[in-house]
Amino acid sequence: MSLLAVKNLRKNFGGLAVTDNVSLTLEPGNRVALIGPNGAGKTTFVNLVTGHLKPDAGSVHIGGVDLTRASPTRRVHAGLVRSFQVTRLFPEMTPEEHVALAVLQRLGRSAQVFADYRGMDEVMDEIGSVLDLLHLTPIAHTRVSDIAYGQQRLLEIALVLALRPRVLLLDEPAAGVPSTDTVLIEKALERLPPELAVLMIEHDMDFVFRFAQRVIVLAAGAVIFDGTPEAVAADPKVREAYLGSYADGRDGA
Ligand SMILES: Nc1ncnc2c1ncn2[C@@H]1O[C@H](COP(=O)(O)OP(=O)(O)OP(=O)(O)O)[C@@H](O)[C@H]1O
Numbered sequence: 001m002s003l004l005a006v007k008n009l010r011k012n013f014g015g016l017a018v019t020d021n022v023s024l025t026l027e028p029g030n031r032v033a034l035i036g037p038n039g040a041g042k043t044t045f046v047n048l049v050t051g052h053l054k055p056d057a058g059s060v061h062i063g064g065v066d067l068t069r070a071s072p073t074r075r076v077h078a079g080l081v082r083s084f085q086v087t088r089l090f091p092e093m094t095p096e097e098h099v100a101l102a103v104l105q106r107l108g109r110s111a112q113v114f115a116d117y118r119g120m121d122e123v124m125d126e127i128g129s130v131l132d133l134l135h136l137t138p139i140a141h142t143r144v145s146d147i148a149y150g151q152q153r154l155l156e157i158a159l160v161l162a163l164r165p166r167v168l169l170l171d172e173p174a175a176g177v178p179s180t181d182t183v184l185i186e187k188a189l190e191r192l193p194p195e196l197a198v199l200m201i202e203h204d205m206d207f208v209f210r211f212a213q214r215v216i217v218l219a220a221g222a223v224i225f226d227g228t229p230e231a232v233a234a235d236p237k238v239r240e241a242y243l244g245s246y247a248d249g250r251d252g253a
């Protein structure tokens with residue numbers, strides 16, 4: 001039984017299949033990149049898996065449990081957690097407060113106790129270790145509006161980790177980050193718990209090749225490749241749909 005099993009997932013928008021019979025499985029510890037041209041259906045796929053969109057057909061199981069019709073919140077409790085392509089942080093709040101909210105949400109203790117979280121030793125320890133893992137401790141008390149965009153994206157990873165995922169879906173975690181700072185994101189992903197299954201959407205192929213043990217390519221809603229990073233650049237269908245210029249550039253290098 002796979003940790004995450006997605007079977008024959010379909011979604012049509014206005015008669016057009018944007019998710020076209022997609023099946024894939026993830027096992028604990030997997031590091032998978034989901035790539036494909038703009039509009040290929042990568043974010044839609046994540047939205048279907050996390051319950052932010054309803055599929056027209058297909059199924060989603062976590063650890064053998066059918067979550068196809070479960071709410072996003074129930075899926076998070078089952079260990080299925082995602083980040084968003086565009087940041088969703090509160091500019092006036094600090095990283096510590098953000099992580100506190102995420103931890104309290106996981107514990108089912110949200111709003112009422114937020115004012116008092118500093119008095120809760122276990123919550124404070126957990127906030128400290130999550131912020132440490134992402135190297136955000138020095139700016140734990142700085143308002144988000146005053147921290148660099150790369151650090152905001154690290155904070156988003158901290159927030160999803162605070163939910164203690166078993167499967168993590170990252171939608172372009174480095175999008176919008178200056179290239180000098182993408183290394184921070186990359187290093188942070190290297191420090192993720194080893195047993196966590198991670199599927200990352202990413203356009204930067206050098207990053208993809210350093211991160212992934214396995215690459216899945218979506219084109220026009222369908223999986224056209226699922227295999228090793230070594231094989232993907234040589235695959236004729238992938239070259240035609242997406243990677244032609246990248247692969248040619250490498251050949252010439
Ligand atoms: N709510 C919606 N209603 C109608 N069409 C939609 C909706 N959401 C997405 N689409 C369409 O579905 C297709 C897939 O979009 P999606 O955002 O999943 O692509 P993507 O692979 O994530 O692209 P990008 O790399 O640009 O983020 C696109 O053609 C998009 O216009």
Ligand SMILES: [Mg+2]
Nearest residue numbers: 042043044085
């Ligand atoms: Mg997208």
